[in-house]
Amino acid sequence: MWDAMVDAAGKEELGEAGALDVSSIEHSVIFQIKRTQALLTRRFQSRFAGFDLRPGEYGILLLIATNPGRKQTEIADALGIQRANFVPLINSLERRHLTERRPSLHDRRSNALYLTPYGEDFVQGIYQAEATFEAECTVRLGGAKSREAFLALLSRLVAGAAPTSP
Amino acid sequence: MWDAMVDAAGKEELGEAGALDVSSIEHSVIFQIKRTQALLTRRFQSRFAGFDLRPGEYGILLLIATNPGRKQTEIADALGIQRANFVPLINSLERRHLTERRPSLHDRRSNALYLTPYGEDFVQGIYQAEATFEAECTVRLGGAKSREAFLALLSRLVAGAAPTSP
DNA sequence: TATTGTTATACTCTATAACTATA
């Protein structure tokens, strides 16, 4: 053992023991939001593993459900997905007979997106699981009021201009 | 034009006009935190473009600065980076003479990580830019008190058990 | 037997450019 010279209770010039000083990142908004998002996504994925959907596909199904007949670009834009990256996602959903593309009646360049009857049933399961997951978030955040405050703070972070004090 | 039959002011059976109904994702914690994180990371990256660092490298430099002599696994763990993915990051920093690996005095398996003198200077610039960025986040969130509340809510989301009302 | 650092590898997400058909 090379550590015979080390004072077990204290520090030594090279190589300390014990927990790291993480103060520089612990109070950083950018670091903490990144960590929280990563952990929440993992939790979400493990909870929704039964649906066998990639992260982006949940949003696509939900938005088509409430906005049937819209074109791919519109759904993609609303989710922040580029149209080139949207194609393999909607292909995968269509291959599973959850959605379908119909030619638009107004613009022969675009596809109108719809859920299949099977897709409608499928989305009901997502609604329920989503509601359960969000309810758990609400509990963690300390209630509905706290949850709304949290969402409001998130939207303030993304807002175009920095608002002054309320 | 195929849309002669469409009532410009209202809706038609297939293909509506106007904004999408995004209520299903707008009030979702998981969707909003993901969107906010993505936008904040872009903003951070554009603001820190001058440093030519990948996202993970900021945290590594900050943690080595406050924890010199720690081994790779410790720094990686604190940042949620797997040790296999840590290697190319620390290699890149070392190639730029910002950090260096020294053999540990206690454990010949591990490397002790240090900033070079140049790395120390470099980190000062990061501190300043970070402080500016975080100060901007504070303004957006509505002040220091609101910021602390936001960080507290983030930590509640990641907490192991769901806490009851405070 | 377990841990540290490393390599290799794969998979996802994201980003850009270019093509086609329509407008």
Place this chain on the structure above:
DNA sequence: TATAGTTATAGAGTATAACAATA
């Protein structure tokens, strides 16, 4: 000329498995 969808491709970030050296 611009837009919608598509293809191809490249870059990050992240995941696991396996290995050598050391504990």
